[in-house]
Amino acid sequence: MANTLTALSFNNSYDIAIIGAGPAGMSAAITASAAGARVVVLDDKPRSGGQIYRNVDASPLVKPAVLGDDYLKGSQITAAFKRSEAEHIRGVNVWHVGDNGEVLFSLEGETQRLTARQVIVATGAMERPFPIPGWHLPGVMSAGSAQVMLKSDGIVRDGAVFAGTGPLLYLIVAQYLRLGVKVKALVDTTPKKNYVRSMSEVTGALSAPAMLIKGLGLMNEIRKSGTKVYRFADSLKVMGDDAAAGVSFCVSGTSHEIVCDHVFLHQGVIPNLNMTRALGLQHHWCVQQLCWKPTTNNWGQSSQGFVSVAGDSSGIVGAESAAAMGRVCALGQLVNIGLMSEPQAVTEAANDQKFMARQQHFRRFIDCLYQPIDQHRKPVDDNTIVCRCEERTVKDLKQGFAQGGREPNQLKSQTRCGMGPCQGRMCGHTVSELLADWRNEPVDDVGYYRLRTPMRLVTLQELSRFTDVKPTVTPTAVNSEELDSCEKGSSLQEKAQ
Amino acid sequence: MTAIHKSDALVIGGGIQGSSTAYHLAQRGISVIVLEKDTVSRHASGVNAGGVRLLGRNIAEVELSKAAMKMWHQLDDELDADTGFRARSLINVAADEADLNALRSREQQMHGLGYFHEVMLDKQELRERLPHVADHCVGGVVSEQDGYAIPFHSTQAFRVAAERKGAMFCEGEQVQQIRKVGNSWLVSTVTQQYQAEHLVNCAGAWADLISVMIGDNVPMSYSAPMLMITARMPHFSTPVVGAVSRPLSFKQFENGTVLIGGGAKGFADRANNTTRLDYSLLASGAHNAIEFFPIMKTACINRMWSGLEAYMPDNLPVIGKSTRSNNAYHAFAFSAHGFQLGPVIGQVMADLICEGHSRFDLDPFKINRYERKVL
Structure with a gap:
């Protein structure tokens, strides 16, 4: 049975420490602990699931189905994770991972330390910054924070403008509309030339037709709702002096202005780099995704041998590939610590590696289609x-x-x-x-x-x-009420970002 | 074949000492090239705590430090740049009677030598200057002229001013070999060759390696003094603050952030240009800060870091001529308190090169002071 640790005592050394309990971290933990490794998973949220499956088993919504099938799928993996032998330290902020395998984290206001022979960084993605005039004003948030508010607290903003590009933007608008929330407009900044360019990748996209159809379905859903949609917008600006008062943009040279108090911006996601950078791992610039990525081999192993990077923190791959990558990273590390033979790992990883390769075709199409324009980056x-x-x-x-x-x-x-x-x-x-x-x-x-x-x-x-000599451990478990308040705290933090 | 770069003087190391030396030499019409293995101000000179401190100096350093302090107060004008210098005074807090006794005997010694810039504060005077100091603190000592500067900006200011006067800075040039042929120093880096009559070693945490190439052995060590800075907090302290007998030092900048130091050392990896922090030592630094200033309890730490710094066994720098070679000079191992001396050290080096001597007594800083005369 899974040991969910909050303030309970934990061991201070492990075979594998996994940072992040999203699809990559959870699947790595399931695989590694099933093979007998002593695994600990540290995550900043009160429940497993990461951003994508946030609160999937405890949604504040009456009908979580509005969030879509992909979201609900998350409950399978969170259930498997809970059944695993991996220890789960939740609601903690990991604030240091050293090049010696030392992990320092805040647990209820106290810093604790553990060490691990291997580390898997699975800290996921963050939304790409959207540095346009006025993006810093109060009233402007990322579309991701709109989703965090929705998944965590069931809070929405009426009459907001959503602007930018990328599947997540359309998904959140659709989720809003399904809940009957009024969306003032969707300003789509995907340029025409991306549609042309991405056609060259279309054979790739067709190798994953289900996902492509899903994307088109969302756009149809939004159009059918009667929501005003502006396409091919550029020169996006947030108007206002002390707070957002509206947005302005151009469509084929004609300028438009929409008055609104709330603007949600989104132009895709990029790897969350702070941990991989603080670890001093080697990174490279990815021209396809226009972001930095930690350099890894087929097993997700970074330039620092004992550290692997799985899921979106290694480059944007999506939830299903992230889960596959988590398993592959775990298999690689099981070999490193002597719990599995190399041939066995190769055999067991084969299907996941094939799946990831197939997904990459679709990813190329998506990256090409939703590449944010220069003036917005x-x-x-x-x-x-x-x-x-x-x-x-x-x-x-x-x-x-x-x-x-x-x-x-x-x-x-x-x-x-x-x-x-x-x-x-x-x-x-x-x-x-x-x-x-x-x-x-x-x-x-x-x-x-x-x-x-x-x-x-x-x-x-x-x-x-x-003190790293003798960890101080409070012998009381956090009860569920406290967890709930903790949850609100973490969503506020996300908003602040 | 590569062309050889010739100049009157070569300075190795683009920290504040090297940049200040280049400035003073260039000002006197000496052609000078600075060789920096990374980028100017990359190590200790760019990431130190920025303390501009005369208070509590070792007696051997007081004259140099006083001269430097005078220069700091006019440095922005002289260099036509913003070094970030602010005269805020520096107060060392006494936590108990033993601290006060230590201050009293220091006062007696300083007055005996004719120095009056350190002034003792009683409990009430301390509170007037530092309203948020903890109740148990019994007094302190203040130096009015002291303050802080922004280290990266200060070092860059010397660099830019030196360049304006014709000095040349070559970054990414790691010295591999030094030879003396006739009256010329020949210095090779990976791809380039340099030749000069005078050679100045300001190589900081790497200066022992350069010393050996020049022909001087030196018992230098290096380490990684650690710092941390908080997110902005309400203004609570104008003076820079230290403690008489505890490793504590902090300053609050105009933007509200508080820089906390105190000299605790992390782990240095000189070969790889990196350091590792010792979090339990940083924890005791945090503990001291809160004990003296309870208001800092809720301060949020934004960044922690350390830089690579050179130390001598007596924590005094090496300043002066090479004892084994003509026309070679050293200024390094400032043991975590060399930033304030930067402006005057450049002048001293320029004096040694141009006049052959300095007006300061440099005997305590000789490179061979640890050589045993008799076995």
């Missing part, structure tokens, strides 16, 4: 904010560049861009791409921030009580 307007924490604009960065900040870390020291609490999560990709343009060099040569511990804010008081 690399802001041109001098006054557009790039770094929200330190309020640094394109103009500030240009100045820093002129003063010798040619590389992200120099630019950070020069301008404070990326020095705030989000540790560059919201500006890192923008800075890499802008510098590459300004230097006229590939993004790979420009690089990224050196990330520092802690990966989540830790209070001075919590740190002051930390």
Whole structure:
């Protein structure tokens, strides 16, 4: 039976520590623990499932079916995870993973330490920043946060405008509409040329027709509802001085303005890099997905031998491939720790590896179709904010560049861009791409921030009580009421991001 | 075949000491090239705590530190740049009677030497200057001229000013070999060759390697002093704060963030340019901060880091001429308190090169001070 640990005592050394309990982390844990490995899974949410299956077994909605079949599918994997022997430490913030296999995490305001022979990073994806004029204003949120509010608390915003591109955007709009929430408009920034370009990948897409049909179905659902849809929009801006007052954009040269208090932006997802970067793993720039990815081999093993990266944190693959990848990573690590022979791992991984290869065809089509346009990734307007924490604009960065900040870390020291609490999560990709343009060099040569511990804010008081000699363990379990409040806390945190 | 780069002087190391040396040399019309193995200000000079401190200096350093402090107060004008320097005063807090006794005997010693810049504070004076200090603190000592600067900006300011006067900075140039042929120093990096009459070693945590190439042995070690900075918090302290007998040091910047240091060391991996933090030591630093300033309990730590720094066994720097070779000079191993001295060290190096001597007593900083005369 699965051991769900909250504040209960846990061992302090494991064969495999898995960070993240989404599809990748859960399936890695199921596979590894079934083979006899001592596995611990650490996750920041009170329930397993990750972002995609958030609260799948405890939805606040009367009819969770509005969230779609893909969401409901998550209950199978969360159930299997609960049956596994893996230990699950939930509701914790992992704030440090060392290059020596040391894991430090906050559990109810106390820092705890464990060590592991192998580590699987399965921290998933985050939404791609959308650095357009006004994106920092109150009233502007990411479409993902709209979904977090919906899945966690059943909260919605009436009369909002959704703008951007990508399947998740259409899915959330559809989920809103199914609940009878009014959506003022969907402003689709997918450019015409993407439809043309993605046609060359269409044989790939057809190798996964079910998923393609699903996507078209969502768009039809939105159109049929009578929601105003603007297609091929560009020059997107959020209007307003102190708070969002509306959006403006152009469609084939004609400008439009829509008045609204709430704007949800989305232009796809990118790997959540903070942990893989803080670990100092080797990364490369992916031209197809326009994001940094940790460099891994067929088994998900990174440049640091004992660390593997699974799921969307290794590059956007989607939930089903993430689960497959979690299993493959686990098999690789089982070989590393001597619990499985290499030939057996090769045999057992074959189906998943084949599945992932097939999915990659479809992914190429999706990446091509929903590739966000340059002006929405690399802001041109001098006054557009790039770094929200330190309020640094394109103009500030240009100045820093002129003063010798040619590389992200120099630019950070020069301008404070990326020095705030989000540790560059919201500006890192923008800075890499802008510098590459300004230097006229590939993004790979420009690089990224050196990330520092802690990966989540830790209070001075919590740190002051930390000792790695003898972990302090409170012998009381957290009851479910407390978990619920904890849950609200975590969704608020997501919103704040 | 590669062309050889010739200059009057070569400086190895693009930290604050090397950049300041280049500035002072260039100002006197000496042609100078700085070789930096990474990027200017990449290590200790860019990531230190930025303390500009005269308070509590070792007696051997007081004259240098006083001269440097005078320069800091005019440095932005002199370099025509923003070093981020702020004169905020520095207070060392006394936690108990033993601390006060230590301060009293220090005061007596300083007054005896004719130094009056360190002024003792009683309990009430301490509270007036630091309203949020914990109740148990009994007094302290203040140096009014002290403060902080932004290290990366300060080092860059020297670099840019030096370049304006004709100095050349070559980044990504790691020195592989140093030879003396006749009156010339010949220095090779992976792809380039340099030649100069004078050679200055400001290589920080790598300076012992350069010393050996020059021909001076030195018992230098290196380590990774750790720092942490909080997210913005309400303004609660104008002065920079230290403690008389505890490893505690912090400053609150104008944007509200608080930088906490104190000299605790992490683990240095010099060969790979990296460090690893010791979280239990950082924990005791956090504990000290809260004990002296309870308001910091809820402060959120945003980043923790450390830089690679060089130390001597007596925690005093090496400053002066090579004892084994002519026309070679050293300025390194400042043992985590060299940032404030940066402006004056460049002047000292320029004096040694141009005049052959310095107006400061450099005997305590000789590179061969640990050589045993008799076995």
